[in-house]
Amino acid sequence: MSTTHTLSARDPASRRASEPIALDPGIWRQILLMVRTQHPGLNRLWFDQMAPRQLTNGVIQVTVGTAAQLNFCQSQCQQPFTTSAQAITGRLVVVSFHCEHLPEGGVFNEGDQPLALNPDYVFENFVVGPCNRLPHAASVAVAEQPGKAYNPLFIHGGVGLGKSHLLQAVCQTQLDRNPSARILYLSCDSFINQFINAIESGEMNQFRYRYRHVDVLVIDDIHFLAGKDRTQEEFFHTFNTLYQGHRQIILSADCPPSEIPELEERLVSRFNWGLVARIDKPCYETRMAILQKKAKMRGILLADDVLCYVAAKIESNTRELEGAVTKIQGMAMLQNGVVDLELAKAALGESATPEQKRITIQQILDVVTKYYSVRLSDLQSKRRHKSIAFPRQVCMFLARRHTSYSLEEIGGYFVGWDHTTVLHAVRMVDEHSQAEVQIADQLAHLEAQLVG
Ligand code: ADP
Ligand code: MG
Numbered sequence: 001m002s003t004t005h006t007l008s009a010r011d012p013a014s015r016r017a018s019e020p021i022a023l024d025p026g027i028w029r030q031i032l033l034m035v036r037t038q039h040p041g042l043n044r045l046w047f048d049q050m051a052p053r054q055l056t057n058g059v060i061q062v063t064v065g066t067a068a069q070l071n072f073c074q075s076q077c078q079q080p081f082t083t084s085a086q087a088i089t090g091r092l093v094v095v096s097f098h099c100e101h102l103p104e105g106g107v108f109n110e111g112d113q114p115l116a117l118n119p120d121y122v123f124e125n126f127v128v129g130p131c132n133r134l135p136h137a138a139s140v141a142v143a144e145q146p147g148k149a150y151n152p153l154f155i156h157g158g159v160g161l162g163k164s165h166l167l168q169a170v171c172q173t174q175l176d177r178n179p180s181a182r183i184l185y186l187s188c189d190s191f192i193n194q195f196i197n198a199i200e201s202g203e204m205n206q207f208r209y210r211y212r213h214v215d216v217l218v219i220d221d222i223h224f225l226a227g228k229d230r231t232q233e234e235f236f237h238t239f240n241t242l243y244q245g246h247r248q249i250i251l252s253a254d255c256p257p258s259e260i261p262e263l264e265e266r267l268v269s270r271f272n273w274g275l276v277a278r279i280d281k282p283c284y285e286t287r288m289a290i291l292q293k294k295a296k297m298r299g300i301l302l303a304d305d306v307l308c309y310v311a312a313k314i315e316s317n318t319r320e321l322e323g324a325v326t327k328i329q330g331m332a333m334l335q336n337g338v339v340d341l342e343l344a345k346a347a348l349g350e351s352a353t354p355e356q357k358r359i360t361i362q363q364i365l366d367v368v369t370k371y372y373s374v375r376l377s378d379l380q381s382k383r384r385h386k387s388i389a390f391p392r393q394v395c396m397f398l399a400r401r402h403t404s405y406s407l408e409e410i411g412g413y414f415v416g417w418d419h420t421t422v423l424h425a426v427r428m429v430d431e432h433s434q435a436e437v438q439i440a441d442q443l444a445h446l447e448a449q450l451v452g
Pocket of ligand 2: 165
């Protein structure tokens with residue numbers, strides 16, 4: 001019979017490493033507290049339900065409840081928990097996470113690993129308001145009856161408005177209801193990369209089998225298919241096979257199908273076969289409700305005046321609301337957990353200073369015309385010569401990145417540019433800057449002038 005010792009704080013005993021030691025619940029509480037204090041952004045209410053198992057061979061085994069939680073812990077919590085555990089126990093221990101109920105069929109991504117679903121992205125955590133009522137209702141319907149309700153379901157809207165949240169909520173609900181369902185959730189980028197890899201390694205058959213034998217195929221940010229002719233061709237056949245087999249297809253994008261630049265007409269028409277639903281920016285009341293929810297999930301309470309202040313101050317997108325909660329939470333931890341209006345103002349005021357200085361389109365036009373030695377009247381004309389077209393695209397890119405103007409508004413500064421062409425310009429510059437160091441340098445130089 002093996003004896004089990006209890007590990008208490010800074011236990012100096014030098015036992016044989018392989019001997020299992022039960023973890024004192026008090027120690028675990030201290031470790032948790034330390035993680036929560038030092039990494040407020042990571043904190044989740046469900047941490048309370050983590051079950052620390054014994055300590056064996058220097059490893060503290062911790063059991064979590066769901067596959068998504070496991071993913072979250074393995075990708076983000078390993079280091080913080082390990083560091084805290086070492087500080088509290090005074091030993092070189094490592095924290096490792098496990099889950100006892102991994103789904104059999106499950107959600108899989110590239111390497112047939114359970115997919116990185118965010119445990120926060122479930123329907124219970126999604127606040128419904130006038131801005132997202134339709135896409136939310138459609139997602140719920142699809143999660144309940146995949147392949148029957150709307151096929152495909154196409155959700156579009158600006159960045160940070162909840163598209164990925166809804167897509168993942170559908171996957172997680174499906175998984176709960178039907179653990180053996182084969183669900184494939186991935187970004188469009190992964191789809192493109194895997195397609196290219198499959199061609200290069202001569203494994204197209206496997207690739208096809210993989211995508212054409214699922215119950216639910218969910219592709220996030222499908223607008224990245226723009227201009228990728230061969231991937232579009234392949235996706236066309238994938239789509240047809242799944243659709244004919246009454247398998248559910250769910251897609252998201254930053255614009256409706258018809259506005260994705262350089263997308264084959266037959267795909268545009270297929271994306272419109274089911275339901276196309278738009279997510280808009282949340283209104284004030286919805287922002288309040290989202291803040292409340294996010295704060296609650298992280299175990300902090302925000303007074304009404306704090307909610308009003310933050311909801312009024314941050315209106316662009318929901319991801320930034322979440323960032324605000326993280327900042328406030330960070331400050332609150334330093335001040336014994338009390339969140340009042342003063343603290344919220346201090347937490348957010350700080351970030352409003354240097355880096356988020358308001359940049360105007362006028363300033364952007366100024367630095368770009370000087371840098372590339374072009375005339376403003378040329379930039380704003382319809383001239384398409386490269387020496388003018390490129391600086392113009394750079395202006396659009398910078399305006400998109402550094403101002404909160406919409407694509408339409410940005411297009412309005414130039415003659416004959418509607419929002420699709422602006423979007424195209426922004427993506428072009430983005431792609432070039434990633435591929436060409438020279439262009440990345442030019443952008444860095446211009447941005448330094450703008451924020452400096
Ligand atoms: P997108 O994919 O549209 O860029 P995400 O789905 O990544 O946006 O959402 C950004 C953040 O905002 C996520 O943390 C998400 O949980 C949150 N969020 C967006 N909309 C809502 C909502 N209606 N209720 C709760 N959280 C939301
Ligand atoms: Mg997304």
